[in-house]
Amino acid sequence: MARLDVPATIRRKRDGHELEADEIRAFFTAYLDGDVAEEQMSAFLMAGVIRGFTPDEAAAMTEVAVASGEVVDLSGLAGPTVDKHSTGGVGDTTTLVVAPILAACGLQVAKLSGRGLGHTGGTLDKLEAIPGFRVSLSPDEVTAQVTDIGLAVAAATADVVPLDKRLYALRDVTATVQSAALIAASVMSKKLAGGASTVLLDVKVGDGAFMTDLDDATELARQCVAIGQAHGRATGALITDMSQPLSHAIGNAVEVAHAVDVLTGERPGRFRDLCLELATAALVLTGRDPDDAAAATADALDSQAAADRFRAMVSAQGGDADIVDDPRAVLPDAPVVGTWQAPDGVLVDVDTRGLGALAGGLGAGRQRKEDDVDPTVGLEFWLEIGDDTTAIEPSVTIHASTGEDLDWARGRLEDLVTVGEGAVPPPLVHDRLLGEDPA
């Protein structure tokens, strides 16, 4: 490889040129080695955010990122291994339902999650709402558990994709987060390092998601799928709606309770429907016929096979397995529970991001890495767009730590809900990228 001329590489990206994969690899490798300074990387990233990166450029970045840390070896597992990743939204706890369904359908699910910042905790925080649940598993424990029961959800070790951690910290302070290619490279580097042979992305779009524009979300999905395919993984994406909360629960313990309700067949609706869509899509990516896959995932729920897998996972990871039988008895309660009723009319619009922030304000999420998440607090938002509010009481159940918080939440809700006449419920899934060629 020719000697890297760092300013010349930045200049080419500044001027809108596509870089060769070799040059991208050399540039990011030099950054890891300390030969590209932080200020040079940030100038490069800004140029790319404005000028754009191609899928080939993103794939080359991803390659360096994956190689920067440990790669989980799942090759010892029998059958296809699968990972599912959501770009994040409000009331989005599909992993707790989809992973058991897939395990019940014979796939191997080894999911490594981060904690992240946000209005509610991440998947690990939600699972830790279950008394006794342990998310720190060694690589050997993960492999043994997946071999045994088909699934494990554990904390990513510190050494997975260190390049991504460095880049994210830099992008966060330099306004260079907003790039489909960079987000895709970040997401996919972690998925590829996670070792699964099949990767399904759930790219959220709407005011409760990171991407609020369908075109942007589609671009992100395409970039992710292209990167995954370039690295030899069966990769697909659903682009799903986040213009209202996905499930009726927003928080940690409340989201776990609703997920268990879906697993045990006691909660039909949008959240269950999307979990089945995602699980079916993952099965299709492993080569299953679509109709056959849909039947298999529905049967996994109806037969309680998925619920059994969830119980087995909770048990294996030290949690109280009674949660499947009576989640609300096992999960911790909030000190104060109250309700709020919307004005009479049809729910026309909801400020989904605002609902997330409200749950965050109650203590469900974290602003900084060192913050603690309160598992007990959150919302149950019982309305969906198009619902007649007079037919559903209460509109919202509020789980708070103090009466003062409860009053604050009631006051905020008035601003977040728009009631009027005539509303068209948004679709659950905007698009599916499950074919061979994402472009």
Add this chain to the structure above:
Amino acid sequence: MARLDVPATIRRKRDGHELEADEIRAFFTAYLDGDVAEEQMSAFLMAGVIRGFTPDEAAAMTEVAVASGEVVDLSGLAGPTVDKHSTGGVGDTTTLVVAPILAACGLQVAKLSGRGLGHTGGTLDKLEAIPGFRVSLSPDEVTAQVTDIGLAVAAATADVVPLDKRLYALRDVTATVQSAALIAASVMSKKLAGGASTVLLDVKVGDGAFMTDLDDATELARQCVAIGQAHGRATGALITDMSQPLSHAIGNAVEVAHAVDVLTGERPGRFRDLCLELATAALVLTGRDPDDAAAATADALDSQAAADRFRAMVSAQGGDADIVDDPRAVLPDAPVVGTWQAPDGVLVDVDTRGLGALAGGLGAGRQRKEDDVDPTVGLEFWLEIGDDTTAIEPSVTIHASTGEDLDWARGRLEDLVTVGEGAVPPPLVHDRLLGEDPA
């Protein structure tokens, strides 16, 4: 002022918004204070290089830059004070002629120069080719000398515009040099800190200049003039040709010799013509009638008044004043002098940048700050575009330190000169911005 949100400011520039002057001031002041990190500034600059900065934004940056260091106080001087700045080119030593002309016309010229990097040395290096010449003057010495004889050319002190030094070091490694607004802010911050009430820019365009495109050069000139006017200085610009060497000399001692030739009336031609254009423009900026100004500057040369001022300056700064009477006897000689003859025909094109690099290769310039400049080496390029090469012998006189260098230079010249049929000499001045409103 509202609290600065650094990533939000970067984001707005990234998305192509014009920032308020207050926000620009806050951002650059925070950078000086260490509250904007290098990587944040480089991302901001890259966004601005791609999206553009307005003259108002550049003026606000310039204001912070000027205030970051010492400002020279010329208010004690009688009459208008003037500074002239060239954006740099090959064979460009107009300061040595223009400053004495202006002093002879009654203006006060206190010019602070830097050394810079380049194919040949800067104005200070050229003056130091004169035995004994001293460029380190204290602010009091500068003021006293200008009061006495009307001109001084000295080294800028270390504390002038430290912000510009920091920014330039950052821009150099992050491919964010190429922005008319940033270059204008850099140039003008130094001119404003230099304290002169009148500022004339000589913006060079052509393959021997930093700007090779006339539109880019015009934009730079407009930005500079707008900044100067926004700060209450009489500011104007000429956009002048650099598609061939300005004077016939490229080097240090050789350029001084040719400048003296012009001062003493022994060298008519393009170089003399441009010096008169620049001096006249500066006089016009101070309020003189254009015809009157042109007559005054020509008379300053014809009467030897300008030559006398130059002699007085050399004398005052410790140099050998005999240089005016016999420059080639006073200036140091190169160890080896040889010639080169172009093929027969009309000079159609010359690689001006290549000629500069050739002089640099002989030792006339510096690549790094700590390099020494060899005052004796350089070229005399006797041809101009449109000349019949058979009428001018030699085509080039080469001043080298060794015979090997001389041979190398002869070999290079073959590649830099294009001889053919029919050529249109470029204009000397492309445009003049001397009115009230540069936009």
